[in-house]
Amino acid sequence: MKKQHQSSDNSSRIVQGLSNLDDWKRPLFSTLEDNQLALKSIFSRCSDVVFREFQLLDGTNVLCVYVNGMVAQEELELTVIEPLLEGKPIRAAQKRKIQQLDQVASHILEGDTAILADAYREATMVSLQQYEKRSIAEPLTEAVIRGSREGFIESIATNMMLIRRRIRSPKLKAEIMQVGTLTRTDVAVMYIEGLADPDIVGEVQNRIQAIEIDGILESGYIEEFITDTPYTVFPLIQDTERPDVVVAGLLEGRVAILVDGTPFALLAPMTFWVGMQAAEDYYVKYVSATLVRWVRYMFLFIALLLPSIYVAISTFHQEMLPTNLLISVAAARESSPFPAFIEALFMEITFEALREAGVRLPRPVGQSVSIVGGLVIGQAAVQAGIVSAPMVIVVSITGIASFIIPRFSTGFAIRMLRFPMIFLAGTLGLYGIVLGMLALLIHLASLRSFGIPYFSPLAPLKVSHLKDVFVRAPLWSLTRRPVNGMHADRQRMAVDQKPSPEDDMR
Structure with a gap:
């Protein structure tokens, strides 16, 4: 006892x-x-x-x-x-x-x-750890046209292996820290020594270590805490599910952030032009990649400005339309009880609601609901005289244009900015659109991602670095790394790699 x-x-x-x-x-x-x-x-x-x-x-x-x-x-x-x-x-x-x-x-x-x-x-x-995890498969959020079909999974160890398998060099560094007082989530900072700017690497690590929160559930937590400008709709840190995209970023001197429990990795710093580039741009011929980029930039302006331009012209500047087109638009809008500004807001909000519903519903049903719902609601609205047929056409083209932007976060920013542009067009006409574009350009030029100007190399202008912005120059001419950081080694390949035809065929 x-x-x-x-x-x-x-x-x-x-x-x-x-x-x-x-x-x-x-x-x-x-x-x-x-x-x-x-x-x-x-x-x-x-x-x-x-x-x-x-x-x-x-x-x-x-x-x-x-x-x-x-x-x-x-x-x-x-x-x-x-x-x-x-x-x-x-x-x-x-x-x-x-x-x-x-x-x-x-x-x-x-x-x-x-x-x-x-x-x-x-x-x-x-x-002797053993977790239940899904197998490596093609990423769902980034369609693969050409290239590796491997995507990240929720295991940070597996994701680090997918990167290490592609960069077989001891210069690839991976430093793991734990964030979250309760979850103690593993967060890995990966970079290539000699390519990544040590100041940027140190700043990334310091910002992550400064996070004091009870739990980290997804890489979006990290992104929101370490971003330079929290009050902007534009992404200042790139997210991706593809290992080849992360490897390409590391080879450019950028820093990758992997979070345990999510298949989305982060890349920093990021420029605006990265949001308009796809991995397939570097896997196809440079002529094809350049043409596709021009199409993207054209539809970027369509996704941002087409509804607002239609509202401004049909409300304030009818004299800009040819006579026959003006008569057609006026006849189509004759039965509509609302001004073009209200029509545009109604149709855009409805389209966004259908898009969100298609995402939240089960995958086989979601696509059918978004497509069929858009057709049915648009046709019914025209027949009921609530909106005009030209407005349905404008909103449909705008919706298609927003899907062409390869990065979802960049496309989402353009979708959000479409509404204030419509408001400016409905109140001030084309003058309002010009003011909105000036304010947008000033905002973009003022943003920075870990010290790198968001609009570089266009602002500040560096002509020699424009080979991979509006066009995709041949790979053998991209001898120097882009301005995503201060690289210790700017040279990425020999300067004499241009193929030359043989004098005679044998």
Whole structure:
């Protein structure tokens, strides 16, 4: 009874001594019983944490602690439990000694297995992690026309492997830190030493380490905390699901940020022109890539300005239309009870609602709802005389144009700016559109992404770096890296790579 009472006193003493999180930061106890009581106090009411006790041949009591579902059970038996019971050393490849109680608890929650023995003030942490994860597949948000069909998954280790497999150089650095007081999410900062600007790398790491939040669930959390200008609709950090896009960014001297639990990686710094480029631009002939880029920029202006230009001309500047076209537009709008400004807002909001509904519904149903819904509502609105047929055509062309922008975040910014441009057109006409475009250009020119001007190399102008902005010059002429940072090594290839035809065919 006396021994049982003493054990109860020890249990009460340990539980009371570990009432706060800061109390966990202490060395392990000298007895297995105290260590077990301490860990059970830390993991109280955690039914998925397994405490397994057994005894060695020499009579030493051993405790094995792990989280059920995060450890490979068969491998644990074969490499840890059986060798210990037979008096042999642990056969696991990855193991280390830890003396701090809080570090033992932290590694257990990360999927490691803790082995504690009586009379030892240290724990052996064995890495036998096994998580359920989906297989590597084609990314859903970035269609692959040509190139690798591998996409990131929710495992940061797998995502780092996909990058490391493509850049087989020790200059590729990967530094992992944990963010979130409760989730302790792994965040990896990857860069190529000698290409990435050390100041930018240090700034990225400092901004991430300065985040104080209870949990990080997706890379969007990191993006919002470290962005230079929080009050802008334009993305200042690129997000992607494709490993080849991340590798291309690393080779340009940019910094990649990977977050455990999400397939979306971040790339910084970013310029406006990156949002208009696709990975396939560098996988096809430069003539085709240049033509496609011109189409993108043309439809960028259509997506931003077409509804507002229609509203301005039909409301204030009818004299700009040819007579026959003006008569057709006037006849089509004769039955409409609303001004063009209200028509445009109604149709644009309806189109955005259909687009959002198509995203939220199950994939096989969502596309049908968005397409059929748009056709049915547009036709019904015209027949009912609520909106005019030209407005339906304008909004439809605008919607198609917004899908041509390759980066979703950039396209979303253009979609948001469309509404204030419509408002300016409905109140001030073309003069309002000009004012809106001037304000937009000033805003874009003032933005920076980790110190890099967002509109570079157009503002500030660097003519020699425009080879990969409005056109995609041949790869053999892109001998120097773009101005995404101050590179220690600006030269990316030899200068004499231009192919030359043979004088004679043999």
